[in-house]
Amino acid sequence: MPKKVTKQGLPPLDWLKVFEAAGRHGSFTAAAEEFGATQAAVSQRIRNLEAWLGRQLFIRSARGVTLTVDGESYLPLVHDSLRALEQGTENLFGHSVRELRIAAQPSHLEMILLPGLTAFSESHPELQIVTETVPKRLDFEAADGALHIRYGRGSWQGRAGVLLANEVLQPMAAPDHTEDWRQLPAIELRGERPGWSEWARVTGEPAPEAGPVSVDSMAHALRAARLGMGVVLGSKALAANLLLTGQLISLPAAELATIDGYWLTWPPELGKTKRQSDVLKALTKALSADLA
Template identity: 40%
Template sequence: MADRSFDNLPLEWVRAFEAAARCGSFTGAAGETGLTQSAISQRIGHLERRLGTRLFVRQARSIALTVEGEAWLPHVRTALESLRESSEALFGVARDRLTISASTSVIDLWIAPRLDRLRAATGGQITFRTMVLSAETAHDDDTVRIRYGAGDWPHALKVPLYSEVMAPLAAPGLLSAGTSWHDLPRIAVSGPRPGWTDWAARTGTPTTPVPSLRFDTFSSALAAARAGQGVVLGSLPLCQADLQSGLLVQVSEDRLAHHETYWLLAAKERISRSQWGALCDSLASGPA
């Protein structure tokens, strides 16, 4: 009788193997697939018993592919990609709903000026969810998430929105003749971006005056700066509209480049290739 042990391999087992191999850990694969770490481990264990070979070497804090696992991985990836592409081509229809989780600052300052381009490229209904703290607080059904960081997340689809550059900004009316901007009130923002302490360390300027206003969102701090309440250390890409309109001016020639920025993130299972391309072209391609 023919050996049928390789027939009807459950697809979820194979997907768990590919995700773990790509992420380099069962924990990373769990985070990407929405499963628990134990569920990933269990599925891979079932797969190994069905195949009759070990696919991973389990170590205390990491995993490594065995020779057999490394040899099988490219075939698995090719098969899964072919399955996804053929399913999308034969049965898929353009999704008419898109959900994006992002901070208020990104929605107001980066996405809103590009809404016409985004709607034309994607079509259908777009729902925005304000994500205040981090992507961990986002809803499970969100198609796309926008996070601030270095880009080291286990998402299959990710692209930076822009390169982060910071500079001090203020309303023109706040700058009177003969007054140095260093003596003006400062506005601080809580969050992951560089602050006034980082600015002082990089430029060799004093850390004083201590900020008299502090906000937990960049968009709120920017509103205070527009109202002439002080100088804000602003993200130049996010402040394009204010700088072009003259509502704010850059008060120093110095700029602070930062290695972190906002990233557009999605799982391949939640978005089509054409829709992902339209998102990248609309949101990660320079000025509106």
């Protein structure tokens, strides 16, 4: 058994592609012909992959090669993953299918993606935007969309990305509830964002008294504020369009910057051609402009 080389993440893509071809053909020679490489180069990549995994994938003999039990188990996974990546790349950036698939949580689709699509679609009318709703963050692993809009600190394994906007929290209220806003009840938002107590500690300002409304979604908290149910410590990024249209008003109080933000992410295999890079830059620019 090859000695495992301790690493994290995925092995190099070219090793996986060579393994898939060799397993599919049942031959290192045929795999070499498919890639225009030498049999020695194919054999070396397979040995590298086996060392990386710490498993023998092929049995070598004078008559050729056959997959081991581990190799037979791994081949369908690698085959399906490569095909999915190929199809996803074609769907995202190909010439025959012109779709841009983007997965995000409901509030991010509504408040980040949709407001920026008008400008993006004007510059890329050939692309159809297909969205996929991700109910919870853990569901991103099963999302089909090649592009994800995510909230956090930008470190997701197997994803490249660009920051769209930092998360900055600001007291906000409906336009007709701003004159004596400190008398308004505070809308509580449960979750990982800093709350009113953290805002008061950092800014040195007194927090409004807690009210009867407690929600677990920033979108719901902003909606509650729009309905006049109190004052919200709102996300300036998510509320950008609401503030622009006057549905909410930023109150004369200190804001609270956080270490999190909103990111556009994608598999690292994407974005390497000029066309891919141009599309990603244009989408980033369109989405970021509405969050400023």
